[in-house]
Amino acid sequence: MQPVSGIRLFGARLAVLLLAVYWCSMFTGTHLPKIPRAMPRINDKILHFSAFFGLAMLLCYCTNSRRLLKRFGIIAAVCLTYGMLDEWTQSFVRGRSTDIYDFAADATGTLLAISLYATVRVIWGRRSPSFRTAAEAS
Template sequence: MNRLLRWLPAIVWMAVIFYLSHQTAGDLGTLLPFFQKWFPWMTSFDWGHFFVYFVLAIAFYWALLPKSRTWAGKSLVVLLCVLYGVTDEYHQSFVPGRAPDILDLRNDAIGAALAMIALSIPALDRLLQRTVPPSKKY
């Protein structure tokens, strides 16, 4: 049961990504100022792709613990993010004013890869380990 619950953040975050991808170009234009308030350097949603897939990678990493602690596990996390990014871009082809973009997929992959590099820092990995119940620690 614990293992299933650890997948919940990833599933919820994928739903958030799906919701954002389903917004028309006009709707997204109204969301950008909101995000710029919190992230002033954000001038387009290219940063949004980076950010949401950075978070998705962390959620996948947590769900796949302890396997995700290896480089093979981290590579699997990045692959899962890229595959979800492909489905996300395909989904956008059906949304008015949106179109698939290979640069968005690149930003998804960069966000996921940088999340895995960040979690290779022992202090950050230990911080995430604290969230795993004591009987399930590795």
């Protein structure tokens, strides 16, 4: 079976298209005026955590580099910068306000997603036959 990142739709990788749609939806959703009782009562921090967890996970999946520390550092910087800008620009939308705790939830979701992705990637790499062959050769 072909991995999701290799499937192409309209000449672009499906995973990259999914990332673009997700990020645009996230931006739009956070910049609409607050509508009372439009959504079920869910803690705002859980929504922020989940949104940035998903964003960071998609960024990890769509990017590729042998320098993992640099790669994951850039992803964290992009997500955290976007989180700060997102919170700041919400102050210009009627019914919305800037909240430092929302940014903390954004940062927690981002860092947990990167940590989880990196851990699974390392564990998966140790189980793959090419990793064992290279380790036995050295």
